[in-house]
Structure formats: C-alpha cells, structure tokens
Amino acid sequence: MATTAQPQTGAKPAASLSNEEILRYSRHLIMPEVGMEGQLKLKNAKVLLIGTGGLGAPLGLYLAAAGVGRLGLVDFDVVDFTNLQRQVTFGTSDVGKPKSEAARARLSNLNPDIQIQSFETQLTSANALELFKDFDIIVDGTDNFPTRYLVNDACILLGKPNVYGSIFRFEGQATVFGMPDGPCYRCLYPEPPPPGLVPSCAEGGVLGVLPGIVGSIQAMETIKLILGRGDNLIGRLLLFDALGMKFRELKLRKNPNCPVCGTHPTITKLIDYYEFCGVRGEEAPGPSVQVPEISPRELKARLDRGDDLFILDVREPHEYQICNLKGHLLPLGELTRRVHELDSSREIVAHCRSGKRSAEAVDFLRKAGFRKILNLKGGILAWSDEVDPSVPKY
Amino acid sequence: MPVKVMIPSPLRPYAGKRDSAEFNARTVGEALGHLTTQFAELRKHLFTEEGKLRSFVNVYVNDEDIRYLAKENTPTKDGDTISIIPSIAGGVRE
Numbered sequence: 001m002a003t004t005a006q007p008q009t010g011a012k013p014a015a016s017l018s019n020e021e022i023l024r025y026s027r028h029l030i031m032p033e034v035g036m037e038g039q040l041k042l043k044n045a046k047v048l049l050i051g052t053g054g055l056g057a058p059l060g061l062y063l064a065a066a067g068v069g070r071l072g073l074v075d076f077d078v079v080d081f082t083n084l085q086r087q088v089t090f091g092t093s094d095v096g097k098p099k100s101e102a103a104r105a106r107l108s109n110l111n112p113d114i115q116i117q118s119f120e121t122q123l124t125s126a127n128a129l130e131l132f133k134d135f136d137i138i139v140d141g142t143d144n145f146p147t148r149y150l151v152n153d154a155c156i157l158l159g160k161p162n163v164y165g166s167i168f169r170f171e172g173q174a175t176v177f178g179m180p181d182g183p184c185y186r187c188l189y190p191e192p193p194p195p196g197l198v199p200s201c202a203e204g205g206v207l208g209v210l211p212g213i214v215g216s217i218q219a220m221e222t223i224k225l226i227l228g229r230g231d232n233l234i235g236r237l238l239l240f241d242a243l244g245m246k247f248r249e250l251k252l253r254k255n256p257n258c259p260v261c262g263t264h265p266t267i268t269k270l271i272d273y274y275e276f277c278g279v280r281g282e283e284a285p286g287p288s289v290q291v292p293e294i295s296p297r298e299l300k301a302r303l304d305r306g307d308d309l310f311i312l313d314v315r316e317p318h319e320y321q322i323c324n325l326k327g328h329l330l331p332l333g334e335l336t337r338r339v340h341e342l343d344s345s346r347e348i349v350a351h352c353r354s355g356k357r358s359a360e361a362v363d364f365l366r367k368a369g370f371r372k373i374l375n376l377k378g379g380i381l382a383w384s385d386e387v388d389p390s391v392p393k394y
Numbered sequence: 395m396p397v398k399v400m401i402p403s404p405l406r407p408y409a410g411k412r413d414s415a416e417f418n419a420r421t422v423g424e425a426l427g428h429l430t431t432q433f434a435e436l437r438k439h440l441f442t443e444e445g446k447l448r449s450f451v452n453v454y455v456n457d458e459d460i461r462y463l464a465k466e467n468t469p470t471k472d473g474d475t476i477s478i479i480p481s482i483a484g485g486v487r488e
Contacts, residue, residue: 142483166482168402168403168404168482169403169404171482173482188452189449189452190449190450191450192450192481193481239477249457250454250457250458250459252459253462333407
C-alpha cells in the first residue's frame with residue numbers, strides 16, 4: 001500500500017542541515033521568523049495530505065518545497081484529463097496514473113531531500129487512525145462530506161490538528177480544527193446536508209485558480225503550526241470570494257455539547273461516515289428515482305426512423321453552448337415554472353449531461369401527468385460514446 | 395432599518411442568482427422570513443418542514459454565529475450583515 005523514498009522508521013530528529021539544504025532553504029534561513037531553528041522544525045515535521053487534487057496540488061508543492069521532512073499523500077483516484085485544469089501537480093503524461101504516485105514522483109523531483117510516502121487507498125474508518133498516527137498534522141483537501149467528517153473525528157480522537165480548506169465555484173473556506181482549545185468541524189456543522197439538498201451538478205464546477213489559493217492558505221497555516229509562529233486560523237473561518245475578491249472571517253466557537261470534542265462526547269470511535277452522510281458508495285448517488293429510459297442507440301434508431309420525438313434538454317444554457325442534441329432547452333431549475341411550454345400529448349425524451357438531472361425532470365413530469373416521457377440513459381456522455389463521438393464530452 | 399443578507403453561491407440559483415438582498419428587519423428571523431418570502435424556493439434549503447433552521451446551515455450576524463446569540467430572535471440593527479454559510483465539501487466532483 002505504501003511506497004516510500006527512504007526508510008522512515010526509528011529516525012532521530014534531525015539536528016542539522018547539510019550544506020546543500022542550507023543553500024536550498026537560504027531564503028527561509030535568512031528570515032529571523034524561520035531561521036535554522038524553524039527550518040529544522042520543518043525538517044522534523046510529518047504532514048499527511050488527504051487528497052492530492054485541487055487543494056492538494058499547492059499543498060504538496062509548497063510543503064515539499066518548504067522542506068517539510070515527511071509528507072504522506074493519500075489518494076485512491078487516478079489522474080483524469082479534466083483534473084489538469086486545476087491540479088497543477090500533474091502533467092498531461094500523468095493522465096491514467098494513480099494520483100498519489102504521480103504526486104509523489106513530482107514532489108520528489110521538486111525536493112529529493114524529503115521523505116514522501118504515497119498511500120494509494122481510500123481513507124476509511126478502518127484505516128484512518130492507523131494512517132494518521134505517524135503524522136503530526138493532517139491537512140484536509142478532500143471533496144466529499146463523508147471523508148471530511150471522518151478526517152475530523154479521527155483528528156479529534158488522536159488529538160491532531162486538522163488544517164481545513166474547501167471550495168465551491170468561486171468561494172473558498174479555510175480554518176484550523178482540532179487544536180486543544182479550538183472548535184472542530186462538527187462544532188461548525190454538526191450534521192452534513194442530506195444528499196438531495198446539496199447543489200446539483202448544474203451548479204458544480206470550479207475556477208481552477210480557486211483551489212490554488214485556498215490550498216496555499218492551508219499550506220501557510222500548516223507551516224505556521226510547525227514553526228509555532230503567527231496567529232493561526234484557530235476559531236476563525238476564513239471566507240474567500242474570488243469574484244468579489246474579498247476575504248472575510250467569522251468567529252468559530254467550540255461547542256461544549258459537540259458530540260466528538262465536547263465535554264461529554266458521544267462519538268468515541270470512528271463510525272460509518274457514508275451512512276452518517278446518507279450516501280452509499282464513494283459517489284453520492286443522485287436522486288434514486290426509477291424512471292422509464294431509452295438507450296442512446298434506441299433513440300438514434302427511432303430518430304432515423306422519423307418518429308415524432310420531442311427532445312427536452314434540461315441542462316443550463318452555458319452547457320447547451322458546449323454541445324447539444326438540438327433539443328428544446330429548459331433547465332431543470334425552471335421546469336416547475338415553465339412546464340406549460342411542454343406538450344404532454346407528444347412523446348418526450350429528456351436528457352442532460354449524465355442522465356441524473358433528466359431523471360429528476362422525468363420523475364417530476366410523470367407526477368405532473370406526462371405519460372409519454374423517457375429519460376436518455378447516460379445522457380449526452382453516453383450519446384457521445386455510443387452514437388456520435390463527434391459530440392464532445394465535458 | 396435595512397440589513398444585508400449575503401447569499402452564498404450554492405443557494406444563489408434559488409434566489410434569482412442574487413448574491414445579496416436587503417430587508418428592513420428587527421431580527422434575524424424576520425430578515426430570513428422576508429428572504430424566503432421573496433425567494434420561495436430558498437425556504438426548503440434553509441428551513442425544515444417545521445420551520446426550524448436546518449442544522450447544516452449556519453447563520454451569522456456580522457461575524458457572530460446566531461447559535462451563540464439569541465438564534466433567530468437575535469436582534470439586528472441598521473447596516474448589519476447577515477451571512478448564510480452552508481457547508482461545502484469540495485464542489486469539483488459531481
């Protein structure tokens with residue numbers, strides 16, 4: 001499971017730097033706030049990054065460059081072409097490789113003097129405590145609620161700081177959880193939102209620079225924790241609005257009734273976080289509605305036959321511009337208001353990008369009395385795979 | 395007495411794509427009441443069916459969490475900013 005550049009067991013704390021290291025870190029060493037003492041603290045520090053994606057990219061790069069002596073990289077995913085827009089650790093030639101290993105290779109090249117361990121595994125309740133125990137600081141750069149609650153609880157149980165960052169479209173949040181007198185993630189959000197109330201894929205997406213900024217803030221907080229310098233984001237939630245280019249901060253309080261870090265904790269071991277968050281499997285499923293479907297090939301055959309089908313595209317206008325099946329555009333969010341535009345006597349095939357949103361649309365329209373309505377299975381992605389590869393996937 | 399309610403991006407689709415709205419309100423509850431009257435679709439994202447604020451939606455008056463003030467009865471004054479801070483996980487993956 002783990003690969004490591006150098007043996008790391010039983011290592012004594014480093015008490016000096018080589019001449020090469022002195023040259024490499026000279027811009028740190030000439031700052032009194034870091035100096036030789038601070039650089040040795042960095043060299044002896046052990047930081048575990050959960051996720052090597054958008055937030056993990058600047059985290060890994062800056063912490064490796066800064067000379068954090070031991071870095072752990074946890075990621076089970078492989079590099080995808082759509083990651084390159086923001087996950088700047090990876091190059092085009094890394095597509096298809098395991099992220100943790102591709103990141104390890106990149107960071108080792110950046111700084112061969114540090115130990116980097118890659119863990120190509122999904123963080124779970126079964127392995128989290130074991131993985132965390134050898135590290136001083138845990139940095140949360142994940143992208144889903146179950147893992148965030150898992151990271152939080154494991155950090156509280158082990159008494160380790162949790163450097164938190166998260167992003168959505170143009171907005172970011174960062175703070176430091178898990179310090180002795182500070183709040184934890186559950187003090188801020190005792191419960192996750194139910195899957196149906198998190199933003200749908202129509203509102204997903206992220207500007208590539210945003211994780212770069214938020215991940216860099218996490219890297220800065222991590223280094224300050226190691227150096228014991230400055231004021232950390234303990235008890236403060238930093239909010240960043242990239243569109244307005246504004247930073248704000250809110251006060252976070254430790255909740256004495258917190259189920260994990262309060263005075264009478266009810267969570268004293270790791271739980272099933274997928275169940276807790278109301279999702280099964282690694283991906284939150286869309287609404288689990290069962291609706292009548294049509295496969296892309298069947299649809300193609302029926303269109304070629306000249307059947308009278310009304311194609312309803314429930315995506316957003318900006319998605320229609322990327323590619324379309326010449327359908328009638330009516331975004332899912334406007335369906336309730338604009339349902340009168342549709343003729344229930346005609347046979348309708350609804351589609352979106354992947355088939356999730358259109359399943360919701362079909363479900364809604366069936367409840368509204370539409371009888372002849374089908375969902376295009378797999379959406380435009382499946383259409384591109386099975387019928388017309390000239391339609392771009394996004 | 396106008397107070398400004400900041401609407402976070404995940405909730406903007408339900409609020410006519412607005413990033414903020416101003417209301418005359420004496421309490422946080424009153425301001426959120428006006429907000430969800432103007433944007434009815436927001437209601438289910440902020441409140442339970444019993445009309446209680448959902449546990450994963452945090453509301454602040456200026457930089458203070460209303461859970462540690464008087465909750466929805468927290469008084470507001472001219473120029474206050476009410477922030478709705480929902481939990482966000484990452485947002486990249488669908």
